[in-house]
Amino acid sequence: MSDVAAVKTPHVGPANPRSSTLAAVARAAAVDPSTVSRVLRSDPMVRVRPETRARILAVADELGYTPNLIARSLVTRKSMTLGLIIPSAANVVYEQIIRGAEHAARKAGYVLVLTESTDVGAVSSAYKELVLGGRVDGLLIASGTSRDSLPELLREGAGNCLILNRRIRGPIPSIIEDDERGMARGVEKLIELGHKRIACLAGPADVDTAARRLAGFKEAMAAAGLSVRRGYVQRAAFDEAGGYESMMRLLSLPSPPTAVAVSSLVAATGVLAACHAAGVDVPGYVSVIAFHDATVAQYLTPALSTIWMPLFELGEAASRQLVDLINGRSIPQLFRMQDPEPRVIERASTARPRGLIGRIT
């Protein structure tokens, strides 16, 4: 009764904005903190008198109460947060994955946070900081470009991790697109148009997706009984400069291709630039098709034909599987997206080969 005990600020520290506490709400509503906790989490299993609930809700609202998730995490041992590590957020391809992952995470009650890191070493420290530090319950790893470069830490059973859009040796499960099939669809379309001298502008040799897209190219060529000519497979970085240079090399070949399948949408921008610089007409002289689709494709000159892949769905599936993993359900070690299927979007950059123009219908 005589204990006036004003609210004390125990540790000084900078004045961060802080919501009132659960205890304060309890006091004001004249109930026990545990009751407030039950009501506010609206645990449906728990029965509380409507009148009490109403009072608590009213007080909480009046006091502008927001639960301290840090405190909650400490006791529940879960943060209800998923982490996504990406090499670069600015890639139109990743954006679709991000949106899908975000969507599915939210649907499962999780928040998604992104961390950029090109550096594979950073992935390992992010794992320690985020997962072991308790800030996220699981990690989607879309970074670490090369096939075998994930550090030991991750290869030796880092829990609650999922490799996204990449297949890596080791115990961590992966979820990937059917890159082989996607690329094969694109090449088949080129073949269907009448092309025989088809080149592949493949990505870096040590990148898993690049390898699988190249495999799809080769499969489709072989299936049609077409041979891949010398110099028709060019390795290039997945960026504009890589596409530009590789295309220049292709054009300088004694007998250049009549069509090129490009492993990356960004690189394809460089390919078009190279053709323009070399005074080569697309698709008159050479057809171009790119892996992955995005809005920008239809605004390039000429509008770029693309291979649409289920990127949004990949992101969704990744979040769903990670949540399963976190909840102790078992998930496949390697999941390959099969649905919806890749499909070719024909725009202005593909046409019948130059040799055939005017000769066939």
Add this chain to the structure above:
Amino acid sequence: MSDVAAVKTPHVGPANPRSSTLAAVARAAAVDPSTVSRVLRSDPMVRVRPETRARILAVADELGYTPNLIARSLVTRKSMTLGLIIPSAANVVYEQIIRGAEHAARKAGYVLVLTESTDVGAVSSAYKELVLGGRVDGLLIASGTSRDSLPELLREGAGNCLILNRRIRGPIPSIIEDDERGMARGVEKLIELGHKRIACLAGPADVDTAARRLAGFKEAMAAAGLSVRRGYVQRAAFDEAGGYESMMRLLSLPSPPTAVAVSSLVAATGVLAACHAAGVDVPGYVSVIAFHDATVAQYLTPALSTIWMPLFELGEAASRQLVDLINGRSIPQLFRMQDPEPRVIERASTARPRGLIGRIT
């Protein structure tokens, strides 16, 4: 002595990967937890016997100890995390900001997490979840496109927030680029080339940056004694479609401009596409310059002249100021980046006006 007390799992919950605890390290090193804490945070103020320190370090390493940041946050009341809310990570413009913000945050000992949200309502709930929930110490808000749309919550003194690249009425401080100056530089360049009939492809009327870029356009025109013709200011969304449609409208004018200053790099892609579709040569018939620079600009057809802005530096400054704010230092209510200065990067999309070709020099 008889107490064998095996490690118990108090609450069941899914088996999240958990590092060993500080208490475990203390036990193994036969010291008090507080001593371990002191050593591991390597507080330089605190003096501990080298021998003890070494032992603790060794044990911690052996046990693979990673501090639980959640627990630490609960007591220190800081998460050492900064949040960045962006409308879309896929924009090349934001990428530069993100990198800068990340860089400065890390330098100050903070981790940066991104959250995508176009929806302005989501900004408000993110504030509650992240800042009030204690998950981040401060928030950089680059979202909320329209000038006045930030919800009440934010306008009435949300602490530890900084509006990034946007000026919004209300108590929250902002940090912006000198958009007026940047756009003016671009227009001056066009004027210098001899253009008089210059149009501005401005962004949406309710977006602050768009308004300021348009202001810069008008200033530069007025300063040169040039009038802005009817229909020469087009409003368009900051995307490819917006640029495309607006350029088409400009081209259908009775007397079309000889040069266009475009408020957005993404929209400029649409502008080039429109010119191509309309059979209009760039820069022969019309010159195009775009606000903001990125790698892709030099690979468009034709290579796009741009106005380079200090985006990386903007991100850096934003993080720095937010950290200051968090630490109780005062920061300017409105900070306008002045350094480094905007500069025009001339590429192939700008040239002397068609009327002057062959007539001057």
Add this chain to the structure above:
DNA sequence: CTGTTAGCGCTTTCAA
């Protein structure tokens, strides 16, 4: 239906 009792893992006075 609600209160009591213990902590989650860490930091931080205050003593020794």
Add this chain to the structure above:
DNA sequence: TTGAAAGCGCTAACAG
């Protein structure tokens, strides 16, 4: 130089 004790804000048994 180190230990003891208290507690951050919340949840989750277990009683009542």
